[in-house]
Amino acid sequence: MNILVTGGAGYIGSHTVLSLLNNDFDVIVFDNLSNSSIESIRRVEKLTDKKVTFVKGDIQDKAALAELFCAHNIDAVIHFAALKAVGESSTMPLAYYQNNVNGSLCLLEVMATFKVKHFIFSSSATVYGGDNNVPYIETMPLGEASSPYGASKVMVERMLNDVAKADSDFRAISLRYFNPIGAHESGQIGEAPQGVPNNLLPYIAQVAVGKRKSLQVFGDDYQTLDGTCERDYLHVMDLAEGHVAALKWLNKQRGFTGVEAFNLGTGKALSVLSIIRAFEQVSQQNIRYEIGARRSGDLAAFWANADKANRLLGWQATRSLEQMIEDTWRWQVNNPEGYL
Ligand code: NAD
Ligand code: UFG
Numbered sequence: 001m002n003i004l005v006t007g008g009a010g011y012i013g014s015h016t017v018l019s020l021l022n023n024d025f026d027v028i029v030f031d032n033l034s035n036s037s038i039e040s041i042r043r044v045e046k047l048t049d050k051k052v053t054f055v056k057g058d059i060q061d062k063a064a065l066a067e068l069f070c071a072h073n074i075d076a077v078i079h080f081a082a083l084k085a086v087g088e089s090s091t092m093p094l095a096y097y098q099n100n101v102n103g104s105l106c107l108l109e110v111m112a113t114f115k116v117k118h119f120i121f122s123s124s125a126t127v128y129g130g131d132n133n134v135p136y137i138e139t140m141p142l143g144e145a146s147s148p149y150g151a152s153k154v155m156v157e158r159m160l161n162d163v164a165k166a167d168s169d170f171r172a173i174s175l176r177y178f179n180p181i182g183a184h185e186s187g188q189i190g191e192a193p194q195g196v197p198n199n200l201l202p203y204i205a206q207v208a209v210g211k212r213k214s215l216q217v218f219g220d221d222y223q224t225l226d227g228t229c230e231r232d233y234l235h236v237m238d239l240a241e242g243h244v245a246a247l248k249w250l251n252k253q254r255g256f257t258g259v260e261a262f263n264l265g266t267g268k269a270l271s272v273l274s275i276i277r278a279f280e281q282v283s284q285q286n287i288r289y290e291i292g293a294r295r296s297g298d299l300a301a302f303w304a305n306a307d308k309a310n311r312l313l314g315w316q317a318t319r320s321l322e323q324m325i326e327d328t329w330r331w332q333v334n335n336p337e338g339y340l
Contacts, residue, residue, distance in 0.1 A: 002026045002072055003247070004116075006059055006107065007080030008052075009036035011191040012122065012180055014044055015240040016078065018189070021048040023244050028053040028072050030065070031081065035194060037339035043188045059103040062110055069114040076118035076250065077111060078243055079104065082152070085198050086126075086297060089149035100152035101159075108163060118250050119172040120243060123157055123261070125232070126150035127176060130299050134269075137305040138176075138261045146297040157261070164258045171257055173246045178232035178265030178304050180239045182324035183331035190331030191236075192338030201233075204276060205332040208285040215287060217272050219294035222301070230269035230301035235319035235327070239264055245313040265304025266317040275325075282325040 003020055007013045008029030014036075020027050021044070029041060029052055041052050053072070057064040059081050068074075082100045083089070089096040104121075111119065127150065128136040129143020142158070145151040160172045181201040183190030196212075197203040206212045220227035242264040250256075276287050309315045 001075040001251070002028060004028050004030060004068070004072070004074045004077045005080065006030050006077065007082065009033060009038060009040050009054075010080055012177070012236060012239060013080040014040040014189050015184060015236045016080070016243045017041070017052060018044045018048055018184065019237070019240040019244050021050040021052070025247070028055065028068070028074070030055050030057055030059070030068060032056065032058040037192065039339040040189050047184070047186055047188055059107050060099070062106050065107065065110040066113065069110055069116065074114070074116050076120070076247060077107065077116060078120045078247070079107060080122045082122065084149065086147045086149045087198060087295070089147050089152070090297070093148035096148045096152050100149070101155050104156045104159065108159070112167070117167070117169045117171060119160070119170070120246055120250070121156060121160060121172060121174045123174040123176045124150065124153050125176055125178045125263070125265070125302060125304065127154050127157060128302070134302050135267065135305040136263060136302060138263060138308050146299070157259075160259045168257050171250055171253070172259045173250060174259060174261040175242060175246060176261060176263050177239060178234055178263070180236045181233050182235040182237065182319070182327040184237060185327055187327070187330035187334040190328070190335065192335070200272060200275060201328055204279050204287055205328050207287050207289075208279060208283045208329070209332050209336055211336065213288060215276070215289040216292035217289050218292055218298060220291045221294075224271055224301050226271050226273050228272035229298055230271050230303070232265040232267065232269050232303035233275070233321065233324060234264065234266050234317045235324045238317040238319050242309065242313070242315050245309075245315040249313050262309045262313065263304040263306045264309060264315070264317075265306050267304055267306050269301050269303035270321065278321055279325050279329070282322060283329045
């Protein structure tokens, strides 16, 4: 089967491409490399000893997409390509709606022209918003997104539902990721943020390796056990395998039409301070940190009820926190400048 992976050179995309190749899918990556490097794909090819067809392009370029669908017999699309910095989305909302919403719209239009009906979407726990209780479960309504980034994910989920209502052959899955961290165990591919990392783990890793002086912990006055925010961290390879499980399920379900959402998380939440301590233990480095103000838009704690993915997809996160941190650390030490 030929799988088109948009954004496949990025962090989660590259790990998923590796899992797809290891499961004998043929992969075509379409990426504009705005937040990634072709080197990730080269390394995936080396690790798997398989070839990836790479096309550089933007999902808003419908002519380029049409050319791609013409040249390859695409069976399904996994759609990662998006801008993903929550804070940045509040300062440049239009860029987020343009890239994430209009980009998805362009992709779905070209898919419709070429009658490609299977779609897997990178959604996020952020679609539950602040009003739902934790743990989040798929039967909850979509919430009031706390950022334009989150709103863009909610909008695409809504768009998929409407497309499915209008076309009974269309089948889609929204995978709602919790907090992916870690790297492939080889230390060859991982998360390579450009500039100052927004997310916790890449920031801690850069402090541990001496690239940054100290971490700001965003608030210690939340209603949690140690006062810092709690999140459901899962290994990026578990997440990658979740995509393979979702794709296999989509291919098998003869009777299913419409859109199905699945949470991908471990079902456990860990605080910022407990992550720092675990990182210190694994890396044997002292992580300097100071307690700063709360970051706007952060929720105190959220984690997944991931029973549905287990029940229907046969998927569950299996890798431990220690493994997540060991793999982050190996990647960071081997590649202090990312893919440069
Ligand atoms: P990433 O930035 O590493 O990967 C995104 C990729 O998409 C990059 O390679 C980028 O170059 C590409 N891209 C962006 N806009 C494009 C466009 N218009 N045309 C073609 N390519 C484009 O991010 P990631 O962490 O791998 O995230 C992948 C997906 O998962 C995103 O949709 C993100 O919103 C979603 N997600 C990520 C997280 C997380 O914590 N990393 C959590 C929930 C959801
Ligand atoms: N944090 C710090 N200091 C930092 C960075 C983060 O204390 O320098 C804290 C945050 O306040 C939060 C926790 O670490 O409590 C995790 O923060 P991240 O930025 O790593 O992750 P978020 O939970 O904010 O968001 C991530 C993705 C979103 C996605 C969400 C749910 O970035 O795209 O998980 O899946 F929507």
